[in-house]
Amino acid sequence: MLKKKNRVITDQVEFVCLSELVPQDHLLRLVDASINFDFIYDEVKDLYSDTTGRPSIDPVVLIKLLVLQILYGITSMRQTISDAQVNLAYRWFLGYGFQEKIPHFSTFGKNYERRFKESDLFEKIFERVLFEAIECGFIKADAVFFDASHIKANANKNKYVKKMAQHRVHKYKRELMIEINADRESHGKKPFTDDNDNDSDGTMIEEKEVKESTTDPESGMFHKGEKERCFAYTATVACERNNFILGVKTAPGNVHDSQVFTDVFQDVIEKFNDIKAVVADSGYKTPGVCREIMQANKIPVMPYKRPMTKEGYFKKYEYVYDEYYDCYICPNNQVLKYSTTNREGYREYKSNPKICVQCSLRIQCTQSQNFTKVVNRHIWESYVEYAEDVRHTHQGQDLYRRRSQTIERVFADAKERHGMRYTRYRGLRKVQHYLTLLFACMNLKKLAMWKKKRGMLPPFSRTFPSMLSKFMKLVTINKSRLLAFRPEAGFVYTLERRRLIS
Structure with missing residues (x-):
């Protein structure tokens, strides 16, 4: 009907x-x-x-x-x-x-x-929510998962100017330069002079040409793989097994992920002493990051990183390093001896051109005009090799598989449900504050749901009946004018407006 x-x-x-x-x-x-x-x-x-x-x-x-x-x-x-x-x-x-x-x-x-x-209000809110999760026992920080994602800035990608900009070099660059000079002196070579400018606190300063947005100068031109080139910010985030966010740091989009890693990593290990493993993707598999993780007595868990060698040539792993004699052995069993250590921290190992010119595998090895093959090895390469060994263990494989359920899901929820794909704010500080509160809200939402599941929330109190009884003492309602009385709906009384008692 x-x-x-x-x-x-x-x-x-x-x-x-x-x-x-x-x-x-x-x-x-x-x-x-x-x-x-x-x-x-x-x-x-x-x-x-x-x-x-x-x-x-x-x-x-x-x-x-x-x-x-x-x-x-x-x-x-x-x-x-x-x-x-x-x-x-x-x-x-x-x-x-x-x-x-x-x-x-x-x-x-x-x-x-x-x-x-x-x-620092927004940082305080983030810390308070995280502290509440710790007090409830929801944080399981034996393994921490790191990753970074870009957020499109509120800026036109076609409106920019090219300029030379100064930026602070990563703090381990100075430590690297010290070890480079020590390595050169041990091989009988002259140490390098410091050509970079230094800040008042001794931090190294470099200059490079950048594209600066005229709309939001603090953003950076982001371009990675097949993604659209645009002005953006990057958010580096650390979370634990249960997807609670432990730390977040915002940087311009043209800053590499590994450069922001240190700030978040140091902040997280200061708060949590029980961290045993640090899980990150291949973008963090650099000598500096691996060294920093291992110096903090943590286990670096990182994936296989594809060699950048051209197709048809021998990969670097096909050249065997002999640690005792400090040399490389090529696929044709010839020795590549130490030559020098460059400013980037790589030791150069060169082959004998008189042998290479007659080698049958030279086409797959090098196209050098002087018939010399050069293999580079970073002076911190041993830290990367340790991370490669961890990759083959059952623990390393299990932890890395959890990235899809942890940090990747965090970014997926932040972008699809909480509007992190774009930002309407301009300026690094504003974006940092907004993202800090955004991840605090994600922690707060998870905290609320987990408390509900475990029965840790106070019971819901129905205060309306007592308020209604006080009201009824002041106003007398005629039964003929009472249109609806539904106790199951929370004592809802309905009256016609034109017949309402004055």
Whole structure:
């Protein structure tokens, strides 16, 4: 039988409690119960005046607005405010009633520029959520998974200028130069002079030509493989087995992943002492990164890295290194002797051209005009070889397979569900703050769901019946005017507006 919906009910007045309209298992209710946001007041109290000025918007409300934007992947603060005006769950989460006016969409931006921009509020929020997960025993940091992903910047890729820019060289470059000179002296060669400029603290400075965006100068031109060339930022992230994010660092898109690794790695190992293995992809399989991991007494777990040798030529692994005599043996059993150590930290081993000119395998070995084959070996190559040995162990293979379930899934969720594919913010600091809060929200969401599964959340209290009883003492409702009474729906009373008791 055909039934038509009576729309008269939309013109009726209902006495309801906002808290009763939010389901018990709603995500925002779980998030609100899993952590107390009042700690934000202590973090920002020095940013507000105690004596002058008008009363401010509650800083917890400002942060919760950004949390709503991230949790539901809303593209802008303007849209977040628009949704909060009509979404009852959003209003409940913010602590706003039916008739209260939601703050203007520009309020957060003004407060960020005037108060939060130079503070460490977002890092404190990230640390607080992570601390709560640690206290609950959800963190299993025996193995840490590292990776980086790019975020498209809010900048036109065709609007840029070329310029020479100074940048700080990785701190291990100075350590490498010291070992290079020591290695050269041990072979009877002169040490190199330091041609790079030094900062006041002794950090090496290099100059190189870069493409600088005229829209967002702090972003960097990103280009990798078949991906589109664009201005972007990169986020280097570390997570543990249960996908809780342990650290995050943002850098311009033209900075290599291995250069940002140190900052995140040092931050993570300071917080967690029980880390045994560090799992990363082939982009981190460099002598410097492997050395840093092993010097921290951690096990580097990295995949096979394809040789960059041209097709049809012998691969580097086909040349055997003899550690005792410090030489290489070519596939034709000829010796390549040590020649020199270059500025990049590679020892050069060269063949005898008189032997190579008559070799039947020379076409597969080298096309050098002087018939000399050169094989390079980094002075920290032993660290990479150890990582290669770990790759063949059962532990290394099992840990690396978990990358698809851990760090790769973290980036997939961040981009598909929480809007990390693009950024509307400009400037490295703003993007860093936003990404820090984004990963804090991802941790908070997981924390809330895990607490629910383990029964660690406080029980849901139904406060509306007591409020209704107080209201009923003041107003007497005629039974003939009572249209609906549904206890299972949370004591919802409906009255016709034109017959409402004055």
